[in-house]
Amino acid sequence: MNNTEVLRRLETILPLVEKPARYIGGEPNCVIRDPGPGTFRFAFCFPDSYEIGMSYLGMQILYNVLNNTEDCCCERAFAPEKDMEEEMRKAGLPLFTLETKTPLSQTDMVGFTLQYELSYTNILLMLDLAGIPLNSRDRSESDPLIVCGGPCAFNAEPLADFFDVVMTGDGELQIRELVRLAQRRKREGQTKEWFLRKAADIRGVYVPSFYEPLYDENGRYCGMKKLWDGAPDRVLKAIIDDIETAEFPETNIVPLIEVVHDRSVVEIMRGCSRGCRFCQAGMLYRPVRQRTPDRICELARKQLESSGNSELSLLSLSTSDHSEFEELVLKLMDYCQKKQISLSLPSLRLDNFAFKVMDEMQRIRKTGLTFAPEAGTQRLRDVINKNISEEEIFTALNKAIDLGWTSVKLYFMMGLPTETDEDLDGIADLADRIMKLAIYKNGGSRGRFSVSVSVANFVPKPFTPFQWVPQDTEKEFERKHYYLADKFRKLKGVTYHYHGSFTSRLEAIFARGGRELCETLRRAYSYGCTFDAWTEHFSREGWERALKETGIDDSCAALRGFEPGSPLPWEIIDCGVTESFLLREYEKAQKAVTTKDCRYGCNGCGLNRYTECRWGDIYE
Amino acid sequence: MRYISHLDLHRLFKRSLKKAGIAVDYSKGYNPHEMINVVQPLSLGFESVSEYFELETPMDLDKDEAAAELNAFLPEGIKFTASRKIPLQKKNLSAYSEYASYEIRIPDGRLLSAEKARAFLSRDKVTVIKKDKKTKQPVEKDVKNMIKSFEPAEGAEGEEAVIHCLLRCATNENLNPLSLAESFASFCGLSPEKGSVRVTRLEIYGLKEGALVPLLELYPGE
Known part of the structure; x- marks a missing residue:
C-alpha cells in the first residue's frame, strides 16, 4: 500500500476516533523528508499512546541522532488507542509512520523503546497492525529489522522471539553504528544472517537468535547455549564516556495536542x-x-x-x-x-x-511538596540504602509550612525485603506526625493542609542488589494494603493511594522472567490484552488465562526469587556492575x-x- | 488542519508568539492570562479558509513581519493571510461576529436538491437536535430565524452534494452547520454516516452600516 492510499483511508476514519490529532503528524519541528531510493528508513516506535510517547525525552534524542545520520530518515509511530485500532482494522489500514504515512512494513528498521513491562503487549499490537510477522524467525529477508533498546532491554528475554537485535546501554552512538551496518547490508545486498553476525560485534548489541536458554527438569532456567560460536559469551552494555559532547536535540517536536509533559x-x-x-x-x-x-x-x-x-x-x-x-x-x-x-x-x-x-520560583502558586522516603522506618530505609532521615524530612517541612505550603505528597513502597508490619506502621505514623506538625503550626486547626500517601508494590528488578529476592504474594500485598488502609482511615486529611497488586505481579514476572514468557505474551495479546498500564483497558481475565495456559504461576522463579550464585535468565547481559x-x-x-x-x-x-x-x- | 481543538489551537498560537518573540498583554486578575482570542472557534473536525485571531501586544510591531514570523513556525494548513492593527476595544472581536458562511459536503446527495431545500426552509419551524446544556438530553430546537441562506450550490451534480449557507454565528446565538445539515439530510430521507459530512467555514461576517461584511473589512487596512 502506498502513502497516498494510507492517507486516503486515514482521512475516512479520522472523524470517527477520539483525538484524531494523535494520528496526523505534521507537528512543528518534526522531520518530513522525501526519502530518496537510497535512504535508510527507521521507524521509531513508542509502545504506548501518543501523549505518553511524546513526553519521553529518549525518543527526541534518538530521533535527532538518526535524522542527523547520513542517508537515514527517522519517523515515529505510537500505539493506536482501541477505537483507532478497531477503525484501522475495519478500513484495512496498516500501522504507518506519522511523518510520511509510510506503512511500517515498508521501512528498513523498526525500533521499539522498552520503558516498562506493562507496555510489552503493545509491541505485539503494533507489529500485528503493521502486518509484520511477530516472530523473528518468521520474517523474511525483505521484512524490516525489528530492534529495541531502553532500560527493559537489559532483560529482553521475555521478548526475545520477537526482536532481531536488542540494544543495551547508552544509545546515541550505538544506534548509529547499527544503522550504518544495516545500510551496508542493503547496499551490498547481504543477508539478514550476515547483518546479525556483524551486529553482534557492536558494543551493547545482543542478538537473541544466537542463543538458546536451557531449562532443568523443573522448568527453571539453567544456562544459555550458544548457537553460533562467534557470538559473544556476554554482552557488555554500550557506554558513552562523556555526555557533555554527546548529541542532544536543539529543537524538539512540538505536539499539536496536549501531552503529559509539554x-x-x-x-x-x-x-x-x-x-x-x-x-x-x-x-x-x-x-x-x-x-x-x-x-x-x-x-x-x-x-x-x-x-x-x-x-x-x-x-x-x-x-x-x-x-x-x-x-x-x-x-x-x-x-x-x-x-x-x-x-x-x-x-x-x-x-x-x-x-x-x-x-523564588513559586511566588504565586505553591505546588505540593514531595518526599520519597520509600520505607516507613529508619531500619528499612537503611536496608534499601535510601539516604533520607526523618530529621531531614521534618526540618524541610517546618520550613515549607512557614513558607505557606499546604500539601505534602509521600511516596513509599511495600513488600521490601525484611519488611514487617512495624515498617508499615511507620508509614502511617510519619503521615500522622506530619499532619500534627501542620496543625500545631497552624494554631490548632488543619486548615487547608493535606497529606497524600502513595504506596507502590515493590517489584524486584534484574541488576539490582535485590535481584534475587522473592516478591510478596498477591495475598500478602492485599493483606498489607488492608492493614494500612485501616490505619489511614483514622487519619483526617490524609489520603492513601495504592497500586493494584496483580499488575505489580505481572511486572515482576516480566522483569525477571525468561524466554518462556514469549508464548505467554503472544497468548495474552491474542486474548485482547493491550495497554496493560491503563486500568480502564487492563484485562485480568486475559492475563490469567495466558499465564495459566503457559504454566506461569506463583511458583515461578521470577516471583519466588533466585538463590545467589544460581543462573539468572538475564545473565547474558553485562551491565558493567559486577555480580x-x-x-x-x-x-x-x-x-x-x-x-x-x-x-x-x-x-x-x-x-x-x-x-x-x-x-x-x-x-x- | 481539521483535527486540532480550540484549546490546542490556542496553545499553538501562544507558543508561536513566544517563539516569534512577540510579547502579549496579560489580563488583570487572580489568574492572569494572555490577551489573545480565536474568534468564534470552530468545532473539531471542521475546516476553514477564513479564521480570525486577535492579540493585544505592548510592542510596536510591524504587523506583516509579525505574521511572517508566526507563519514560519505554524504547521502546514494554518497560516496568517492578512493582518490589521485595530484600536483597543472594550470587547474582543468575537462580539462583532454576526454570521458565518459555510460549505457543507454530503457524500451521497442524490436525494438533495434546491427544491427540497426550499421545502425544508418554508416550513413553520426548522428544527435541529441539540444537546441540552444542563440535562445532556437531546432536544429539538427551532432555528429558522438563524438561517440567512441555505442552498445547494449551483451545478452540484454527481454523487456529492455541496450546500452553501449563511448561518447565525454570534456570541449569544450560534447555529452549528453540521446539525442543520443532518436535519436537512433526514428531511430528504438520508442518513449520512457519522463523520462523512464535511464542513468548511468560508467567512465570518460582522455588521457595517447595516450590511454584512467580512470581519476584516470592519478594519480597512492601511
Missing part, C-alpha cells in the same frame, strides 16, 4: 551515585556523567527558542547532585525569569538552597548496613573497569 527538557546528568538498592536505573545508568552549566544553558536556550515552550525542566536521576547545581540553577532562573518561562526542578533535595530557589558487588550490597541490606554515596569514595561496583568515573570520589 515542555523543553535538558538532561543534565546521567547516572546516580546514591546506590539505592531497589533502584534499577541507579545501577544501569552508571557511571555518573554530567553536562556543564554552560552547555546545559545553551541547550535550554536553543530548545526554548525553537519550540516556543513556556516551561523548562531538567532531567536526571537526582537533580541536586549535579556538582555545580547552584550555579546552574541561578543561571537558569535568571534566564527563565527574563523570558517568562517557568522552571521545574524535579527530584530536588530539600536543603536551604532548594527552599530559596522554590520560594559480586550486587551480592555484597544484598548481604549488607540484610544486616541493615548502609553504603555511602560513591562520590564520597569508590564502593567498587566494577564499572570503572570500562570507563572513567569522573564524578566518583570527588568529595573524598
